[in-house]
Amino acid sequence: NETITIKGKQFFILKIIGRGGSSKVYQVLDHKKQLFAVKYVDLEEADAQTVESYKNEIQHLNHLQLYSDQIIKLYDYEITNSYIYMLMECGNLDLNTWLRNRKTVNPLDRKFYWRNMLEAVHTIHNHGIIHSDLKPANFVIVNGSLKLIDFGIANRLQPDVTSIMKDSQICKKGDVWSLGCILYCMTYGKTPFQSITNQIAKLHAIIDTSHPIEFPDISEKDLLDVLKSCLVRNPRERISLKELLDHPYLHHSP
Numbered sequence: 001n002e003t004i005t006i007k008g009k010q011f012f013i014l015k016i017i018g019r020g021g022s023s024k025v026y027q028v029l030d031h032k033k034q035l036f037a038v039k040y041v042d043l044e045e046a047d048a049q050t051v052e053s054y055k056n057e058i059q060h061l062n063h064l065q066l067y068s069d070q071i072i073k074l075y076d077y078e079i080t081n082s083y084i085y086m087l088m089e090c091g092n093l094d095l096n097t098w099l100r101n102r103k104t105v106n107p108l109d110r111k112f113y114w115r116n117m118l119e120a121v122h123t124i125h126n127h128g129i130i131h132s133d134l135k136p137a138n139f140v141i142v143n144g145s146l147k148l149i150d151f152g153i154a155n156r157l158q159p160d161v162t163s164i165m166k167d168s169q170i171c172k173k174g175d176v177w178s179l180g181c182i183l184y185c186m187t188y189g190k191t192p193f194q195s196i197t198n199q200i201a202k203l204h205a206i207i208d209t210s211h212p213i214e215f216p217d218i219s220e221k222d223l224l225d226v227l228k229s230c231l232v233r234n235p236r237e238r239i240s241l242k243e244l245l246d247h248p249y250l251h252h253s254p
């Protein structure tokens with residue numbers, strides 16, 4: 001059976017968890033039979049900007065360990081000119097798979113996972129990181145709570161916006177919209193524009209302020225208010241992450 005050595009420690013590959021362009025994620029065991037996830041990135045074909053983006057992501061992930069339990073644990077990493085190994089905490093299931101496998105979501109699970117997502121994104125925002133590509137696959141269920149597994153920095157397609165120093169308060173609202181879409185999915189079992197199959201028509205609907213998003217009535221009025229406040233098209237009018245953390249939905253029983 002294949003093994004991986006990181007900083008002189010040997011790990012036994014159990015299975016591959018996922019694969020991307022030049023990256024693979026393995027489920028591994030150490031000599032004490034402790035379970036880990038190892039992310040391997042092949043840097044042979046990577047250009048300097050890509051390598052830099054991975055180093056940037058690792059530095060932030062390493063630093064943010066201290067600030068929140070809702071950020072995946074990074075135990076160690078090894079970077080050479082040809083590869084990166086990241087030794088990380090292993091979850092049971094990513095949120096995307098979890099959502100696909102179930103028709104309805106238990107209101108308590110939904111509220112708990114929402115709290116975890118808000119805390120994780122609040123943590124990266126407080127350190128000047130805007131994910132801008134949040135989706136269920138960025139979260140993993142570890143012992144019943146959600147953890148953010150990446151910050152959307154590595155291999156970002158569009159160049160880093162910090163150089164243009166856009167108004168970060170407005171850009172942070174983009175992550176609030178994404179979180180709102182995830183919560184919408186956990187509430188109604190579909191994303192806000194899923195019923196529009198034509199991609200162009202879907203894009204027009206997303207940006208068209210006169211296209212109303214449907215919010216079928218539900219018993220949890222606080223949840224309905226959170227959804228309507230996140231899915232406001234004008235970022236200036238959209239609720240902030242701070243306000244979401246103080247919202248009655250998180251503090252009042254259903």
Ligand SMILES: CN1CCC(Oc2ccc(-c3[nH]nc4cccc(OCC5CCCCC5)c34)cc2)CC1
Pocket residue numbers: 017018019025037039072088089090091092093094097137140149
């Ligand atoms: C379809 N099947 C997949 C395996 C398993 O789900 C996961 C288990 C562990 C994990 C994970 N833990 N720590 C992780 C640390 C980094 C990355 C991680 O995943 C990356 C990528 C894997 C594919 C799905 C999106 C996330 C990590 C993640 C999915 C069961 C469902």
